[in-house]
Amino acid sequence: MKLAFITPRYGTEVIGGAETAARMLAERLCQRPDWDVEVMTSCALDHLTWENTEPPGRSVINGVTVCRFPTASRRLLGYFELDAKLRVSPTTATLAESRRWVALNGPMCPDLVEAVAATDADIVACYPYLFATTVDGIAVSRVPTVLHPAAHDEPALYLSAFRQSFRDIDGFVYHTQAERELMEYAFAIGARPQIVLGLGVNEPVGAGRPGGDVLGIGDRPYLCYLGRVDEHKGCVMLAEYFERYKAGHPGDLALAFVGPVSDKAPDHPDVVVTGTVSEADKWDILAGARVMVNPSAYESFSLVLLEAWSLGIPALVNASCAATMEHCRRSGGGLWFESYRSFEVTVDRLVADGGLRSSLGEAGRQYTACYYRWSSIVDRYTRFLEGVVDRGHRAPIRSRRLQLAVGGPEYLRKG
Amino acid sequence: MAPIEPDPAAAERFDAADQALYLTEVMAEIDAEVRRRRASGDLPAGLEQELDELFLEFSPVGLHGKARLRETLALVDGSAYVDVAVPVESRKAVGSQIKRLIRKSMGWYIGFIVHQIVKFAWSVSRMFHVVVDHVEDLEAAVETQRTPELPASAVPANDPGSSWWSAEAVTAVSGVSGRVLQAECGNGSLLDALLAAGVDAYGVDPIESVIEPAVERGLDVRAESVLDHLEVVADEALSGMVLTGSIQWLHPNQRHRLVALATARLAVDGVLVLHSATPESWMAETSHLMSDLAPGRPLHAETWSHLLADHGFRRTGLTFGGEDRRLDRVLSSNPDASAINGAIDAVNALLLGPGEYLLVAVRER
Numbered sequence: 001m002k003l004a005f006i007t008p009r010y011g012t013e014v015i016g017g018a019e020t021a022a023r024m025l026a027e028r029l030c031q032r033p034d035w036d037v038e039v040m041t042s043c044a045l046d047h048l049t050w051e052n053t054e055p056p057g058r059s060v061i062n063g064v065t066v067c068r069f070p071t072a073s074r075r076l077l078g079y080f081e082l083d084a085k086l087r088v089s090p091t092t093a094t095l096a097e098s099r100r101w102v103a104l105n106g107p108m109c110p111d112l113v114e115a116v117a118a119t120d121a122d123i124v125a126c127y128p129y130l131f132a133t134t135v136d137g138i139a140v141s142r143v144p145t146v147l148h149p150a151a152h153d154e155p156a157l158y159l160s161a162f163r164q165s166f167r168d169i170d171g172f173v174y175h176t177q178a179e180r181e182l183m184e185y186a187f188a189i190g191a192r193p194q195i196v197l198g199l200g201v202n203e204p205v206g207a208g209r210p211g212g213d214v215l216g217i218g219d220r221p222y223l224c225y226l227g228r229v230d231e232h233k234g235c236v237m238l239a240e241y242f243e244r245y246k247a248g249h250p251g252d253l254a255l256a257f258v259g260p261v262s263d264k265a266p267d268h269p270d271v272v273v274t275g276t277v278s279e280a281d282k283w284d285i286l287a288g289a290r291v292m293v294n295p296s297a298y299e300s301f302s303l304v305l306l307e308a309w310s311l312g313i314p315a316l317v318n319a320s321c322a323a324t325m326e327h328c329r330r331s332g333g334g335l336w337f338e339s340y341r342s343f344e345v346t347v348d349r350l351v352a353d354g355g356l357r358s359s360l361g362e363a364g365r366q367y368t369a370c371y372y373r374w375s376s377i378v379d380r381y382t383r384f385l386e387g388v389v390d391r392g393h394r395a396p397i398r399s400r401r402l403q404l405a406v407g408g409p410e411y412l413r414k415g
Numbered sequence: 416m417a418p419i420e421p422d423p424a425a426a427e428r429f430d431a432a433d434q435a436l437y438l439t440e441v442m443a444e445i446d447a448e449v450r451r452r453r454a455s456g457d458l459p460a461g462l463e464q465e466l467d468e469l470f471l472e473f474s475p476v477g478l479h480g481k482a483r484l485r486e487t488l489a490l491v492d493g494s495a496y497v498d499v500a501v502p503v504e505s506r507k508a509v510g511s512q513i514k515r516l517i518r519k520s521m522g523w524y525i526g527f528i529v530h531q532i533v534k535f536a537w538s539v540s541r542m543f544h545v546v547v548d549h550v551e552d553l554e555a556a557v558e559t560q561r562t563p564e565l566p567a568s569a570v571p572a573n574d575p576g577s578s579w580w581s582a583e584a585v586t587a588v589s590g591v592s593g594r595v596l597q598a599e600c601g602n603g604s605l606l607d608a609l610l611a612a613g614v615d616a617y618g619v620d621p622i623e624s625v626i627e628p629a630v631e632r633g634l635d636v637r638a639e640s641v642l643d644h645l646e647v648v649a650d651e652a653l654s655g656m657v658l659t660g661s662i663q664w665l666h667p668n669q670r671h672r673l674v675a676l677a678t679a680r681l682a683v684d685g686v687l688v689l690h691s692a693t694p695e696s697w698m699a700e701t702s703h704l705m706s707d708l709a710p711g712r713p714l715h716a717e718t719w720s721h722l723l724a725d726h727g728f729r730r731t732g733l734t735f736g737g738e739d740r741r742l743d744r745v746l747s748s749n750p751d752a753s754a755i756n757g758a759i760d761a762v763n764a765l766l767l768g769p770g771e772y773l774l775v776a777v778r779e780r
Contacts, residue, residue, distance in 0.1 A: 153475035180637075184647035191594050191652040191680070193617070193635055237469050244466060248457075297474045320474035332434025335442065340466035341449045349445060356441065363434045383633045391615060 002036040003029065003385065004121035008107050008131040010041035010066055011054070015228060015260055015276070017301060018128035018150035021175070021199050026064045028200065028378045035382065039066045040115055042107045042133065049413055050075050050107040069112035072404055075411040079104035090158040098159035099135075103402040105156075106132050113401060116140050123389050125173070128300075130156060135165045136401050144393045146171040146385065150300045151179055152323065157186055164399045171388040173197050173381070175301030178322035193391065195384045200374030201306045204287070207280045211288020214281050215256050215272050221351065222254040222272070223316075224289035226282065226304040227296075229273065230262040234295030234318055239266035241295075241343045246270050248344070253351060255293075258285055287311050290357065291350050299323045306372055309333050309364025314357050316346060333364020468493055484547050491543060495536035497529045562666055562710040567622050569704040573660050575690070576604020579736040580773040584688045585612050587732065587775045588655035591686055596653055598641035599660030603629025606636070614655070619644045621661070642669060645676040653680050659690040663697070666710035670722075678726040681778045687728060689719060689774045696740065696770035716772045728776040737770030 007022045014020065022039075030037040043052040050071045059066050082101050086093045093101070112133060116124060117140040124141045126134040128150030138145055147169045151157055166187050172194040174180040184190045212218050223242070229235045235257060242255045246268070256272045257265070265273040277285070286292065292308035297320045305315050305327055315334030317324035319342075328334040335350065337343040350357060453463070471490045499522065503514040575581055575597075584605065588595050589612050600606050600618025606629060609616035617635035620626045629636040637644065641662060656677055665673060677687060697713045698706060714722075720730045741763045744756045 188647055188649040188652075190644055190647035191596065191617075191649065193594075195635070232473070234473050237473050240469060241466065244462075295473075318470075318474070320470075329435065329438070332438045335438075335445065339449070339470055340463065341453055342445065345445050345448045345452065349441075349448075359437065380633065387635075 001034060001123070001382075001386065001389070002038070002121040004116070004119050004124045005037070005039045005041075006112070006116060006124060006126045006133055006137040007039060007041045007128075008133045009045050009047060010039050010068075011045055011061060013045055017227075017299070017303065018148070020303065021150065021301065022127040022148070023062075023064075024199060024202075025378075025381070027062045028374050029381070030063050032378065032382065037064055038121065039064055040112050040119075040137075041066060041068055042109050042112065043068045043070045044107055046413070048075060049411060056111075067112075067115065069109045069115065071107040071109055073106070073108055073406070073410075075106055076104060076405060076408045077411050078405065078408045079106075079411070086159065087155045090155040091160075093159055095160045095164065098161035099402055100405060101156070101159060102132050102135050102161050103405045105130065108132050108136075108402065108404050110404070113137065113140055117142065119143065123385055125385075129162060129166075132402050135161060135399070138165050138168050139399050139401050141168075142393065144170045144388045144391070146173055146388055148173045148175075149179065149183055150175060151183055151186075152298045152300045152321075153182055154298055157182075161399075163187055168394060168399070170391065170394050171195075171384065173384070175199065176323045176326050178326045179300050182322065193384070193388055195380065197377060197381055197384075198372055199301060199303055199306075200377045201303070201310045201368055201372050204283045204307075204311060205279050206283030206287055209284045211285040214277075214284045214288075215254075215274065217254050217256075217272060220252045220254050221290045222256050222288070223291050223293050223347070224256045224258060224285060224308075224313075225293050225295070226286060226307070227259045227294075228262055229257045229259055229265060232296075232298065234297060235266065236263075238293060238295040239268065239271060241340055242271065243268050244340060245344055245347060249348070253290075253347075256285060256289070258282060283307075283311075286313060289313055291316050291347070294318065294321075294324055296324075297321045302327065305334070306364075306368045309361070309368045312358075312361035312365045314350060314360035314364065316343075316350065327367075331364050331367030333360050333367055335360070464489075464493070484550065488540075488543055488547055491540050495533065495540045497533050497536070499526050499529045501525075563708055565664075565705065565708045565710070569702060569708065570622075570661070573599055573601030573620070573625065574604050575601055575657075575659055576606075576608050578605075578690070580690050580734065580771070581605050581608055583732075583734060583773055583775075584657050584690070585609055585614070587688045588614055588616075588657065588686050591654035593654030593682065594652070595655035595657065596641075596644070596648075597657045598644070598662070600629060600636055601625055601660070603632060603634045603636060605657065606634050607632075609657075610634075616657075642673060642676065645673070645680050648680045650679050651682040651685075653685060654682055655686040655688070656681060657688040657690075662689070663691045663713040664705075664709035664711045670711060670714075674722050674726055678728070678778065683778055683780065685778045687723065687776045687778065689776075690771065691716075691719070691774075692737070692771050693735075693769060695766055695768055696737065699740065699766075700738075700770070716774055719774055720776070723774075723776045727778055727780040729779050730774065730776045732773070732775035734773045735769035735771070736773065739769050740767045741769075742767065 005022055005026055007019060009019055026037050026039055029035050043054045043056050044050040045053055051074055052070045054068050056068050056070050082104060086101055113136045116137045121143060124143055124145045126137050127148040129147060172192060174196045175198055177196050180196055212220055225238060227233060254270045254272060258274045258277055260276045286308055292313050293316045294302055294305055295318050297318045299321050300323055302324045305324055308315055317328055317334055317336045319336040319338035325336060328336060335346050337346050468490060471486055501518050503511050503518060505511040505514060585608050595614050595616040597606055597616055597618040599620040601620055603618060606616050606618045619637050619639050619641055621640040623638040626636045626638055691713045694713050694715060716733055742759045744759055745752050
């Protein structure tokens with residue numbers, strides 16, 4: 001069986017939930033003897049510019065064959081203008097407007113789309129829903145096609161371009177039950193073949209150093225955020241809440257933001273911002289944390305939560321995030337906050353109560369071991385894909401391919 | 416919530432129910448402490464509101480925001496005021512003076528515009544307050560009419576694949592070209608039979624623990640009620656439905672909704688298979704808890720046929736089965752046979768009879 005993944009960008013350098021998830025799944029799947037896996041992606045690694053930085057053509061990354069195709073355009077500033085307009089009321093945007101939004105969101109890769117149309121794969125898997133490569137890939141695919149939406153409750157999800165595109169999907173693969181409910185609610189796709197798959201957790205590869213040493217804060221206790229440091233990930237809120245918390249609760253508690261910085265890095269004497277770190281540093285920092293905090297309201301899975309739990313580190317999550325709340329409620333491995341007050345009280349409690357931390361961490365560890373082992377996840381995934389292939393490709397309604405947006409100034413990354 | 420297939424070895428050690436209980440207790444203590452600190456007023460009210468609005472700013476207000484009406488309204492209220500006093504600070508001394516000059520010279524103009532914007536925003540905000548008050552009144556009224564919950568433990572285990580009617584149900588939907596929904600699928604035994612017959616079937620059942628064996632076998636099953644599920648299915652997306660379980664004792668309003676949804680979601684020529692106990696056997700056989708707390712009662716087969724015909728279905732089959740509790744007539748050699756058999760016939764007709772039936776109908780329009 002041959003599977004072709006379609007992703008907007010791909011590579012070990014890409015830090016992003018959906019893209020990392022696609023890579024992890026592809027790397028596990030290509031180890032199965034009866035499975036041949038290929039990734040079709042763009043030559044870009046930066047989702048804000050779509051600048052072609054990688055050479056086109058075939059390469060092999062961790063055993064996976066990767067075919068890169070150049071983007072036809074960098075991101076235009078017109079995207080941000082249209083996004084601001086549609087964000088207010090996405091359901092009232094016209095189909096033409098919403099398709100233009102998808103085209104402007106990119107990446108537009110005409111050669112990739114041609115390659116999807118001509119693929120010799122038995123099945124195509126698009127990952128995630130938000131990008132032009134997915135919408136165009138679905139439009140031209142002639143073989144059974146599944147979608148890993150990696151969706152969360154955001155304005156773009158309600159654009160009619162996606163509703164039109166998803167009519168041709170043969171199966172849906174979700175990270176969580178919350179994501180499935182959201183997609184079913186938004187697109188009335190309850191009758192389609194689908195599976196809640198999740199992701200597996202890698203074995204920790206820490207070097208055994210104290211996390212505080214890696215962060216340069218010695219033996220101070222610390223909370224840890226792991227991932228892209230970005231306003232939309234709740235980092236500004238977390239930084240402000242922590243600053244307020246420290247004003248009322250002086251002490252040696254620190255907060256570490258670990259990951260690439262998209263916006264302005266938080267600036268506070270008790271806040272450490274590491275930028276991108278190695279895998280070994282990441283695991284060591286995580287292992288030394290009192291609590292792993294994920295303040296994002298927009299997660300479709302949150303692999304870092306499971307990574308923390310695999311080390312027995314308890315979690316603190318945003319109560320308005322359906323995916324992380326689902327993990328916490330099912331596992332009993334984390335607490336949540338829904339206001340500054342509940343953040344303050346919960347942090348107080350978690351920092352002071354070692355027994356509570358141990359109990360939550362252990363529950364999270366058991367939950368991760370129980371549900372998120374790679375071997376069983378890949379078994380279920382292959383069984384699902386085989387079922388989709390057996391059913392064959394839906395009689396496609398065939399939305400048209402997106403039109404390349406041209407003209408206007410390009411977006412340039414600051415710095 | 417549909418479970419993800421657990422790793423068998425780890426699953427034995429993981430007691431989710433115990434941990435959920437512990438988590439509930441901890442969060443209740445945290446909530447109590449949050450209320451205490453809010454009441455203490457140790458944070459200025461303005462600052463606390465600002466911090467709460469920061470949370471809302473980064474929270475979705477769509478699907479999962481339904482329960483957050485009041486908080487979202489507070490956000491609307493908070494942003495209904497437009498400040499005309501533009502900040503004039505600047506890193507350059509002259510910059511601040513220029514900004515102050517612009518603010519002063521434009522003040523009357525900006526103030527006039529802003530006054531109208533604020534007036535409009537407050538009118539909208541007031542309207543939302545009225546709407547939210549009405550919604551909350553409605554929610555309270557609906558709550559008083561809610562039927563008591565039927566405990567899951569009172570509902571008998573559902574193993575439709577081993578029932579007398581399973582073969583007939585499979586035959587009824589064999590040959591349809593699209594997907595077939597089986598509700599309530601229980602342990603998935605009927606799904607196995609449907610799949611073996613080449614039917615592209617999937618199942619739903621509201622009790623998560625019940626479907627675990629089906630999940631482990633890799634079947635497409637979801638832990639949700641048939642009504643909830645049909646709400647998220649596109650029109651004419653199904654070619655067949657096999658319904659059993661709680662559809663027998665749905666509340667009349669829910670039953671009406673089920674028929675309407677089944678009609679909409681089934682394609683023309685789609686096949687509906689419905690299994691039910693007869694009203695007589697249900698009253699005699701079910702536990703007191705079940706018969707007292709179930710929101711509705713099973714219907715006679717003729718009543719289902721009538722309801723379905725009203726929605727464009729044509730009945731194509733009706734089979735009675737299950738335990739037949741009818742009394743045998745006495746022999747005619749008995750001198751009182753005539754009187755006794757008359758009484759037996761009356762009892763059989765009114766109280767006893769076949770225990771269950773299977774009704775098959777096709778959507779014609």
